[in-house]
Amino acid sequence: MAEVKASLFYGVVAAVLSSAVLAFVEDLDDTFKETRVNDVWLVDFYAPWCGYCKKLEPVWHDVGAELKSSGSPVRVGKMDATAYSGMASEFGVRGYPTIKLLKGDLAYNYKGPRTKDDIVEFANRVAGPAVRALPSKQMFEHMMKRHDVLFVYVGGESPLKEKYNDVASELIVYTYFFSASEEVFPESVTLPELPAVVVFKDGGYFTYDEYEDSSLSSWVNKERFQGYLQIDGFTLYELGETGGVYIQFVIHNISFSYTLIQRVAKEYREHFNRDFQFGHMDGNDYINSLIMGEVSVPSVIILNTSNEQYFLPSEPIETMEQLVQFINGVLNGSAQAYGGDGVIQRIKRVAFDARSTIMSVFRSSPLLGCFLFGLPLGVISLMCYGICTAESDDGSDDIDALKREGLTDEEEEEEEDRQCAAELEGPEEGENEEDDAGEKDPEEKKTD
Incomplete structure (x- = not known):
């Protein structure tokens, strides 16, 4: 009896908790x-x-609970876009x-990683004002610690401020x-003129x-x-989406080349920044798919994101001057371009x-690969064999059907009766005589 009461108690608690979680996310209709x-x-x-x-469903419930508990004004909901397709298309859901x-x-639109923290951060950022004020040095220093990249407008009312507000409304996502x-x-920050738009990042600041x-x-x-x-x-x-060219360093672990790319990114920012984005990628799966081959690690590659062309150095890069x-060879057109987004390349x-x-499947699990690809091939082979070796009919039924075409029902019955009678009577007289003649002895044939 005590066990039954305990199970009922835990069931009620679970139901209450479940309904509480669901309350954080509202089901929306038309x-x-x-x-x-x-x-x-x-x-x-x-x-x-x-x-x-x-x-995404459990993550979405966590997002609703986080925003609700933090006192955010953002309400969280979900809508079945197939049941309310009209509203979904009105909001541009594709x-x-x-x-x-x-x-x-x-x-x-949210286009970031589908994790609770990223979605909550997006909601809090976009729900607030497009441009936030920094009233003091303490607040500025606090924001510098929180953000790797910080955009700040400095100055009074101006056409530049209007442009800045419009850009903020567009890119606040x-x-x-x-x-x-x-x-x-x-005091180390000096601006040549006001108004100005400044970005603080990479341990420095840069003015638009x-x-x-x-x-x-x-x-x-x-x-x-x-x-x-x-x-x-x-x-x-x-x-x-930026439409620029970026340099990408493929690496599995830290090496001298990793530091080399960072030095170039910092020291040549003013020279290359308008055309290049520097970075590194762990693993070479994407690069192998891009060049349709196997790239060594570590390697340096430059990719034009606008047309998927890529550039490889003619010799290994070991110094900053070589990099x-x-x-510069990519910028002036002397470096050879590979790939592209043409139909043949795709x-x-x-x-x-x-x-x-297919090769990865066979390498990881040969038996599974044989089953996945061998079974369909076996079925197709059996079907082809059956089609090629099927016996064809002599076509007599089709001929009889063609003969009967155009006849009335009475004529068809008469034709069937005639055929039955012919079968009962046996072979015709002429045919019997020919058979008898064929059965005579040779001597009788001579006498005749």
Whole structure:
């Protein structure tokens, strides 16, 4: 009896906790359009059959619980985009899952890693004002410790400030934007003129130049990355959106080349920054797929993210001068370009990826590889054998059917009766005589 009561108690507790977790995430329907106007919403548009959506579901509950417990004004919800396809298409949902933060008439897409901390940080950043104020030196120093890259507008009202506000509203999905007076900066920070837009990163600061850096949006989009960073699949996608060329160092462990790339990134920033992004990538799987071969580790490669062309040094790079010469060769067009995004290259890359996948399966598990690829081939072979060795009919039934075409029902019955009668009567007289004649002895044939 005591065990039954205990099990009931734990069942009730589990149900209460489960309902509490579910309360952090609201199920949305077609009335959401009218009720969302005055609130900030973080919404997961999902499909019930989507595997990625199911994988995101527990993370999404954690996001709702985190924002609720921290007192965030952001409300978390989820919507079945297949059941409410009209609303999903109205919000521009084209795949599952799609995460959007809805603030007033604006909708911000989330494109980062699908982890609780990253999604919560995105929600808190975008839900707040596009440009935040830094009122004191203490606040500036605090923000410098928290952020690797910090954009600050300095000055009063101006056309540059309007542009800065517009850029902040557009790119707040990626980074924070601040405004401050010149007094909040350390004495080592000197600005040539005001107003100005300054980015603090890599242990220094750099000022936007309207005449050399093209548009403010393009400048911010490139400067939001550190001068040297670790590149993964998501960072690679973001770098591709900037439209620039970046240098990528493939490495498994720290070596002298790792430090060499960092030195070039720091000392030649002013010379290469507008064209290059420096970084390293752990592992060579992506590079092998790109060049359709096996690249040694460590190696240096330059990739043009706008057209997927890549450049390889003609000889191993061991000094900074050799690396700078290699980069200059890419800039002046003397270095040979490989790859590209043409149709033939894409077909070759797909074939290489398929072959690599098959080989990896056989290397990791030969039995599984034989089953996955041998079974379909065996079935196809049996089907082909059966088709090729099938016996064909003599076609007599088809001929009879053709003969009967065009006859009436009475004529068909008469034809069938005639055939039956002929079969009962046996062979015709002429045929019997011929048979008898064929059976005579040779002597009788002579007498005749």
